[in-house]
Amino acid sequence: MFVGSMTALRARTYTMEISFSRASLRAARSIARHQKSQQSICRRCLLHTTSTKSATPVAHPTVPGPPPSAPEVSPTHPESRLARKREQAQLLKQGQKTKPDPTKPGSALQKRFWKNVAVQETADGRLQIMLDSRPVRTATKEILTLPKSKRALAAAIALEWDQLVSAQQALKQHYIPLTSLTSRAIDVETADSSGNKQIRDNIVKMAMRYFATDTLLCWAPENNRHDPMNQSSRNLRARQKAIAEPIIAFLTTHIFPGVEIVPVLSEDSIMPISQPEMTTQVVRGWVSGLTAFDLAALERAILATKSLTIAVRLLVEWSTEWKHIQEAPEKGKFGIEHAEEASSLEVLHQTEQWGEVEDTHDVDKEDLRRQLGSAILLVT
Numbered sequence: 001m002f003v004g005s006m007t008a009l010r011a012r013t014y015t016m017e018i019s020f021s022r023a024s025l026r027a028a029r030s031i032a033r034h035q036k037s038q039q040s041i042c043r044r045c046l047l048h049t050t051s052t053k054s055a056t057p058v059a060h061p062t063v064p065g066p067p068p069s070a071p072e073v074s075p076t077h078p079e080s081r082l083a084r085k086r087e088q089a090q091l092l093k094q095g096q097k098t099k100p101d102p103t104k105p106g107s108a109l110q111k112r113f114w115k116n117v118a119v120q121e122t123a124d125g126r127l128q129i130m131l132d133s134r135p136v137r138t139a140t141k142e143i144l145t146l147p148k149s150k151r152a153l154a155a156a157i158a159l160e161w162d163q164l165v166s167a168q169q170a171l172k173q174h175y176i177p178l179t180s181l182t183s184r185a186i187d188v189e190t191a192d193s194s195g196n197k198q199i200r201d202n203i204v205k206m207a208m209r210y211f212a213t214d215t216l217l218c219w220a221p222e223n224n225r226h227d228p229m230n231q232s233s234r235n236l237r238a239r240q241k242a243i244a245e246p247i248i249a250f251l252t253t254h255i256f257p258g259v260e261i262v263p264v265l266s267e268d269s270i271m272p273i274s275q276p277e278m279t280t281q282v283v284r285g286w287v288s289g290l291t292a293f294d295l296a297a298l299e300r301a302i303l304a305t306k307s308l309t310i311a312v313r314l315l316v317e318w319s320t321e322w323k324h325i326q327e328a329p330e331k332g333k334f335g336i337e338h339a340e341e342a343s344s345l346e347v348l349h350q351t352e353q354w355g356e357v358e359d360t361h362d363v364d365k366e367d368l369r370r371q372l373g374s375a376i377l378l379v380t
Contacts, residue, residue, distance in 0.1 A: 117162040119154045127154040131161060138183035142190065146182070149320065153377050157182060181300055181374050189292035203299050204287050207308050211283060213272050214264060215307040215343050216244045221267045236349050243342050247313050247334075254325050255316060256282050261309070283308070294319050297375040304371035305343035314339045314372065319379040336372045344368065 114131035121127055127146040129136040136144045136157070146154050160176045169175045191199045220236040248261050259279040264272040290298060294315060301311035316322045317334045341348065344365070351361055
């Protein structure tokens with residue numbers, strides 16, 4: 001009986017301990033909630049009772065000088081050309097009035113030492129460009145002399161020099177592109193007459209390197225998942241073939257008869273395919289036999305278009321040495337626009353989808369036309 005009483009006492013004690021623990025836990029939770037509520041109330045009181053401070057005013061900056069001019073309407077194209085001509089005339093006057101400093105030899109180049117530019121015919125019937133009484137010379141100090149048949153080229157070179165405002169500009173090739181191209185042709189002609197074939201061989205070697213990766217012969221794959229235009233219109237490969245095949249047909253019929261010109265890229269590889277050995281030999285022999293002026297023009301066109309085939313097609317279309325080809329019934333009109341489209345078709349295909357980048361694509365297009373035009377003017 002005593003044992004049973006002890007067991008009952010222990011059970012009641014354990015029950016009381018559990019009840020006390022639960023009550024203590026509830027009391028602790030209640031106290032914590034009360035303290036948290038008091039803290040939030042105090043924080044709200046602090047937010048509402050804190051005094052505000054005014055922001056310190058910042059002095060408005062003052063800029064010396066007159067106020068900016070009001071915006072003006074952009075000039076039209078004729079007005080911009082007129083303004084550019086007026087600015088050119090003003091620079092020309094300043095260049096003529098500039099007096100060189102004897103202590104600074106380089107200052108003499110800042111002055112334009114000539115007033116008039118003219119084309120003069122020599123006693124043997126050739127043409128020279130005269131700066132007052134001084135003839136224009138090449139980089140090798142040779143007098144720039146042209147055949148009588150190239151009067152248009154002589155007039156264009158004279159116009160280049162008439163646009164210069166200082167002698168220093170004549171040292172920069174981009175100011176006188178026709179003069180530099182003509183000088184290149186004269187250098188080739190002079191080297192050939194002296195038996196030096198190094199310049200000619202270097203140009204032929206360069207042309208054959210471009211022929212191995214010709215732009216006109218690099219075609220895109222037929223199925224190109226990156227070409228969104230293949231659903232609504234012709235894909236890039238179809239457009240490339242449509243432009244390249246007539247040019248290739250003309251060359252293999254009139255210029256390189258009996259040879260085969262193949263595309264240099266297959267659809268499943270990025271490694272170029274070599275042209276047949278016979279084709280390479282025929283093309284190399286044809287380029288090696290060009291006249292000095294035709295060879296210089298071909299070099300300029302190749303460097304501009306990255307294509308030997310396009311350059312040959314353009315040269316044959318305009319050179320006076322190939323009039324018998326130009327009179328062929330199959331002859332089509334192939335000019336600057338056609339050569340430009342053939343050499344930059346991939347860029348054109350992309351810009352038709354995504355648009356042109358201002359001052360990039362348009363500038364490249366005009367520069368390409370300028371270079372092709374200079375090559376045509378050299379051989380006509």
